[in-house]
Amino acid sequence: MKIPLGTAAILWMLFNQANAQLSSEQQITKEQGLVLYSQFKAISAVPYLRAAADAGDSESQYFLGEAIRKSKRYITPEAQSAYEAAALQGDIYSMIQLARNADDLCVTMGNCPESRKEPREWLQMAKQHAGEQAANGNAESMYLMYELTADKKWLEQSAENGFALAQYLLGVEYREGGGFFLLSSSRAEAVERWMKASAEGGYPRGMMNYAEVLYNKNDLEGFRNWTEKAAEAGYTEGVFGYGYSLSGKYPEQGFPLDLVKSCALLSLLLELDGGGPAKDAAEYVLPKIKEKMTQLQITEAEKMSSAWKASHPPLSFFPFKLSR
Structure with a gap:
């Protein structure tokens, strides 16, 4: 069961329409960089980007x-220049990162070039651009206004207007005790509503969280369906969850026992050597699964793993685009 999201789905939060026209070769290079970035391989992504x-x-x-x-753990002059170049083309995310850079040395020393905007100026520009776009109904800009102001009304508006990340974040907010609900059942209904909306909007983090909601409601068919969809989209957590469940580890979930597919999916995670827990978890469970398999099954799993990789989006942790 495939999700018609294509390669773009894996980088759903990372890809927007570019301002510059890239050649086909440059576009491929860009996508390679974004895939590496989404796999926490920031250093490897730099030359492509x-x-x-x-x-x-x-x-x-x-x-x-x-x-x-992320690789240097601070904004270097090259990073600053890259953000500025994007911001001058109207990229609000870059404006926000520049606004956060109060530790810039020239700001501290008070000797920035006259042409260099200070963080407060970038903040004002970001609010202006995001505010104008939000007023025109842009749901993503409503989310950015939330990031800029910390006013949860913007997050709610963004979610109501269909921005899947905002829907996911609002679901998390309610699940963790935010908002006001007279009844705990009303809170649970709100969490389910927004996780479902996010999942149906194609956001893999939303898919896995909605799957959890359904599992807690004993809707095992729905749980299996959304776990598989998250795996199909390339989300590392979904790939691990689906793959490990096929090993028979959690029979109560109702997944069929399929050691070959389990081994194939979990083996995909071994390429994630840029960070995150997925690779370590796969390395831990794979030997235990292979102990139950014949050599013929292991060979079949290797072929299946290659076929999956060729026909599905690249693996991704789906990092938040606006990170800290």
Whole structure:
């Protein structure tokens, strides 16, 4: 059962329409960089993103800044320049990161070039751009206004207007005790509503959280369905959850026993050597699964793993686009 999301689904929160026209080769390079970035391989992503950023692509410029900042743990001059280049093309995410950079050395020393905007100026610009777009009904900009103001009314408006990330975040907010509900059942209904909306909107984090909601309601068919969809979308948590469940580890979930497919899916996670728990978890459980398999089954699993990789979106942790 395939989700018609294609390669773009894996980077749902990372890809937007670029301002620059890239050649087909540059576009491929950009996508390679974004895939690596989404797998927590920031250092490896830099040269790919730099090539597309140098061609004037604002999205690549933003993620180049992000990849450098994450690998160096601070905003270097190159990252600053990348953010600025994207911001000057109207990228609000870049404006926000520049607004957060109060530790910039020239700001601290008070000797920034006259042409260099200070963080407060970027903040004002971000609010202006996001506010104008939100007023025109842009749900993503409503979410950005929430990030800029911490006013949860913006998060609610963004969710109501269909932005799947905002729907997921609002579900998390309610699940963790936010908002006011007279009855605990009303809170649970709100969590379910927004996780379902996010899942149906194609956001894999929402899919896995909605699957959990359904499991807690004893809707095992729905739980299995959304777990599989998250795996189909390339979400690492979904791939692990679906793959491990096929090993027979959790018979109460109702997944069929399929050691070959279990081994095939879990083996995919071994390429995730940039960070996150997925690779370590796969390395821990795979030997136990292979002990129950014949060599013929292991060979079949290797073929199935290659076929899955060729026909599905790349693996991704789906990191939040606006990270800290």
